[in-house]
Amino acid sequence: MTTPTFLTMYQQLIANPSVSALDSTLNMSNRPVIDLLASWCEALGFSVEITELEAAPGKFNLLAKRGIGHGGLMLAGHTDTVPFDDSRWNFDPFQLKQHDNRLYGLGSIDMKGFFAFVLDAIKVLDEQAVTQTQPLLLLATADEETTMAGAQQIAKHADLKPARCIIGEPTDMTPVYTHKGHMSSAIRVTGRSGHSSDPERGVNAIEIMHTVIANLLQLKEQLKNKYSIEDFVIPYPTLNLGHIHGGDNANRICGCCELHIDLRPLPGLSIKELQMLLLDAVSPINRQFPNSVEVIDLHEPIPAFSSNTDNALVKLAEQVSKSKAVAVNYCTEAPFIQQLGCETIIMGPGSIEQAHQPDEFLAIEKVAPAQHMIQQIIQNSCFNNVD
Incomplete structure (x- = not known):
């Protein structure tokens, strides 16, 4: 089996609803998204571990790994989306729609689309026949939009010790080194x-x-x-x-x-x-x-997050993005992921201004630059350099 094209992955991720909500009438399992990611990861040679959440039965985390030992780079994101008001959308939230140089869909930037970027970058590096030298991991969590139960559970993982982690929330590919709590x-x-x-x-x-x-x-x-x-x-x-x-x-x-x-x-x-x-x-x-x-x-409080702006991952992200790392007012899973002991930043395609909005979209002109940056970071962290 081979992985689909970038846009096909994007389409299939959007097409599988995975709303998380405190209202049980809106809440959904994320298992279909997890199963999609698992199949694509396995096609790229990853070993896959799927775990049901103790605090939220019917919700699942996926941890995929390629390589032996600790260290390396973990690319992390959540598989759930917020609920939506169908009357305020001009497009089907579950059908990726290209219109006016934009990709519309629920989760297009917050943040299912990030997984398509990551898997496509890995596929490109594999096609270039470069040698992987460090472990490469993909983490997909559940319930970030509500309780962050997925990230809280993964923080207790007994044998997960990446050296670096990038959480692909929409930052327009500007690295984020600190954020407030909630x-x-x-x-x-x-x-x-x-x-x-x-x-x-x-x-x-x-x-x-x-x-x-x-x-x-x-x-x-x-x-x-x-x-x-x-x-x-x-x-x-x-x-x-x-x-x-x-x-x-x-x-x-x-x-x-x-x-x-x-x-x-x-x-x-x-x-x-x-x-x-x-x-x-x-x-x-x-x-x-x-x-x-x-x-x-109303939910488990989320602490603020802060990392050292002098660490190697921040410096690499600044070099690749040509942007200084910034602080943001919203919060992410970073304080829980950081408990694994890894250098952690938030950096992903799309603008936070589109998150939780009707007609959520990713501007198509941002796709190629984001693909290139994600590929560079993965290559620098886990592969031999390409001439």
Whole structure:
């Protein structure tokens, strides 16, 4: 068996839905994508290990390896996509569409397409008859868009020790050496409902939430003023009030109100420290109204990621891309992959501006340069040089 052409791989990856969502009615298995990648990897001489996630039955990681021993380069990405609103798409999300010099499709840049780039680069190097000198690995994970359970599980792998790892999230092939973390929390206020004609007989959760929000806005300013890393476009940790719901009728005292917030910690600001700051913000309210305010993680918090800009992988990526490594505000699987002890960066085709958007696309003029850069990095890390 031989691997398909670059565009055929791209088409087949897009054609197999693999949405991950906390809503069980939208959530899908990624097994069809994993099986496709496994067949192509085996055709290129890789040994393949497929593992079901302990935290998410029906979801799978793939680890493919060619070469013996530790070290070498691992190319990593996630196989899942976000849910989509079909009414906002002008194209079929699951059919790769070439139009106006763009490749449209769900996952075209975030980030199924990366696997087509990697496998095509390996095939080209094999055709040039260069000798592989270091282990070459491909990692495909599940549930990055929700819990990052796939990356968290692979971080515990007993015998996985690559020297380098590139995570192919869409960065327009600019190397990323650091990013913020991500916490999503629910602030739940429980009051006591009753008839609105007698307010003193109840405890209004919306009124308590008003105080909670005031304290959170103070915390927002505290984070902005106390913590800063100038490498980031937004140099401070952010706190966003994203969703709120409370009460059920105008003539009832609200018995429950819930607010969902998003926090993005900088490197150096630990998840534990940020959680304590959040608890400190609501603790005076709980003293006034005992046990009225709960803080609940909506998912496992994701720590910030940072690597050394002087390491060999960053320098190679900068040389190949002709771009200085940058810091970004979004987060990836990098902090978990880094636990394997490897030099880690994020670098992949496509723009982050297209991620999670209707009519997600990759500009066709970016394909050839990205192919060349990925091939150069793989060649430098794992193959004899080509004249």
